[in-house]
Amino acid sequence: MESAIATRVDAGSGALIGYLPVGFPDLATSIEAAIALVENGVDVLELGLPYSDPVMDGLAIQKATQAALQSGFRLRDGFTAVQRIRERVTAPILVMTYWNPVVQYGVENFARSLRDAGGAGLITPDLIPDEAADWLDASDEYDLDRVFLAAPSSSERRLQRTVEVSRGFVYAVSTMGITGARADVDQAARGVVSRLRQAGSTSTCVGLGISTAAHVRDVLEYADGAIVGSRLVTALGEGGVSAVAAVAAELAVGASSPTARGSRR
16 A cells, blocks of 8 residues: 555555545445546545444535445445555555444454455554454554544544554545535645644655545645545546546546645655
């Protein structure tokens, strides 16, 4: 994972990470949509597992994940999606999931199933490093990346610990609150990334609120990757795979622009 991001950074820009929920609007379409992201410039896929209590997700993603659950999504569908996508593209695939489904499935079983499907690792938005011993052990055993979140409110100790245990990248939350497209990405993101650099992070990606090519370009001036979710989910819901492909291509323009690399390090 980190090598894929570093390749884009070394090329003079940074990585574009695209989020979509598995099973929306149905399993087959969500797989095709994820493949379309990669085919249109997304470097890393983030696949969300629908969950009944998505406390971090904004309205667009909540609606999509609830629709997936109502259509019969099951956790095993996430592994099926990863496997089918990996059969057709080489981009790394991260799964984003709240921690309770992992516990219910069995932490080691989940890690093994994700590894066997070809997944790169997990983003765990509601799991803090101090409570992640089981996941740290399982991810080591099955060689999976583990992406923890850092927010503007995080203490220096929490940032240091997050950097120590994260593998792949650290997810810098650009603003306090839930996901969703915003007119401007919070300036707080720069501060979080700077503090993570000081704590030793070598790979930091920014998410929440990024929705335009200009946002992507601006974020990549100081971070290693830009994460886009709600804009892509909305496009998929309104216009299907062709619409989400078009938005991905638009966002990729921002990721292909030369950036002020000196501000990253």
